[in-house]
Amino acid sequence: MPGKQPVERPVEAGAAEDGTEEGLGGLTPEELQQGQEAALALEDMMALSAQTLVHAEVDQLYQEVRPLGQGRYGRVLLVTHRQKGTPLALKQLPKPSTSLRGFLYEFCVGLSLGTHPAIVAAYGIGIESAHSYSFLTEPVLHGDLITFIQPKVGLPQPAAQRCAAQLASALEHIHSRGLVYRDLKPENVLVCDPACRRVKLADFGHTRPRGTLLRLAGPPIPYTAPELCAPPPLPEGLPIQPALDAWALGVLVFCLLTGYFPWDQPLVEADPFYEDFLIWQASGQPQDRPQPWFGLAPAADELLWGLLDPHPRRRSPVGSIKGYLGRPWKQLEREAEELGKGAEDGQ
Structure with a gap:
C-alpha cells in the first residue's frame, strides 16, 4: 500500500489463553497455524537464499534492453543474458532503501508461489552488487x-x-x-x-x-x-x-x-x-x-x-x-x- 510500511509482527501462539477466536484477533487456531507455518517456511528459504546469492555487477552478466517499470522501491528492466541471449526481467532494488532481509523476503515469496499461470514466474537467481540487490523473473512486455x-x-x-x-x-x-x-x-x-x-x-x-x-x-x-x-x-x-x-x-x-x-x-x-x-x-x-x-x-x-x-x-x-x-x-x-x-x- 502507499505510504510508510505498517508496523508488523506475527500473532503469538499463546495470544489466547482460552483458545477463542476473539483472543486470537478473530483467527481460528487452524488459521493461525497456517500463517505460522508459512512464516517458518519463508525464514528457512531466506536463510538458504542468503547463502546462494551471486555477487557480481549486473552489467557483467546481463545486457540492459529497456526499462519495463519504475516504482518507489526499485525498477524493472528487460535484459538479455550476455552469453545465451535469453530475455529476462530483472528487478533491481537499491541498497540505500532496501535491507538484505527485505530483498530476500520479496525474492523468496515469489519463489514460494511456484508456477501459476497468473503469477509472474520467479527464477531462483538473486544478485548482490555494490549498490543494489536484484532478482530475475519471466519478462512480461505489455505494461501494467x-x-x-x-x-x-x-x-x-x-x-x-x-x-x-x-x-x-x-x-x-x-x-x-x-x-x-x-x-x-x-x-x-x-x-x-x-x-x-x-x-x-x-x-x-x-x-x-x-x-x-x-x-x-x-x-x-x-x-x-x-x-x-x-x-x-x-x-x-x-x-x-x-x-x-x-x-x-x-x-x-x-x-x-x-x-x-x-x-x-x-x-x-x-x-x-x-x-x-x-x-x-x-x-x-x-x-x-x-x-x-x-x-x-x-x-x-x-x-x-x-x-x-x-x-x-x-x-x-x-x-x-x-x-x-x-x-x-x-x-x-x-x-x-x-x-x-x-x-x-x-x-
Whole structure:
C-alpha cells in the first residue's frame, strides 16, 4: 500500500489463553497455524537464499534492453543474458532503501508461489552488487493493467471478466500457501498481450503470512478494507486475513467495469459515496443503486456486494468470481442511460 510500511509482527501462539477466536484477533487456531507455518517456511528459504546469492555487477552478466517499470522501491528492466541471449526481467532494488532481509523476503515469496499461470514466474537467481540487490523473473512486455483501463469506461466486459477470473485464481493460490497478498491494484497486474487476454500478478513486497499483525500507516485508499481503518482487535494491530484481498479485488473489478473508483476511502464519515453504497447494500434493493453504479448489471451488483461486505467474516472469498463468469456484468448503454435519467428525474 502507499505510504510508510505498517508496523508488523506475527500473532503469538499463546495470544489466547482460552483458545477463542476473539483472543486470537478473530483467527481460528487452524488459521493461525497456517500463517505460522508459512512464516517458518519463508525464514528457512531466506536463510538458504542468503547463502546462494551471486555477487557480481549486473552489467557483467546481463545486457540492459529497456526499462519495463519504475516504482518507489526499485525498477524493472528487460535484459538479455550476455552469453545465451535469453530475455529476462530483472528487478533491481537499491541498497540505500532496501535491507538484505527485505530483498530476500520479496525474492523468496515469489519463489514460494511456484508456477501459476497468473503469477509472474520467479527464477531462483538473486544478485548482490555494490549498490543494489536484484532478482530475475519471466519478462512480461505489455505494461501494467492501469494503461489498459479507459477512464470512465473501464475494459470491455469480456476482458474485465478474463482479468478478474485470472486474478482471483492467483489470489486463491497465494491464500492456499498461507499468505495474504495485500497490494492488489492495476499497477501490480502485468499484461501479456495487446488484447489483454492474459494477465499476471507481480510485486510481492507487501505479501505477508496470514495472521501477521498490522496497523494502517497513512490515510486509507479505495483498496483498503474497512477493518484496517477501525481500531484493531489486538493492541499490536489487526491479524491479516485473505478477506483483505477479497475487498481489494472487489474494488479492482469495479474499476475494470467503470474506469473509476467506487469511493476514495471506505470511511462513512469521510466519503459520501461509500456511505451511499452501504445504505444501498443494506437495503437489499438493487434498483436503488447510487449514481456510480448505474452502468452495472444485477450479476455484478451481487458479486460486488459479496466481495465488498464491510464485515470480513461475511465477505465472499476471491473464488466467488467463478460463479458469475459468463453472465452480464455491464448494462447495455441505453439501459444505463435510462437508469441515470430516471435517477435525475427523481431528484
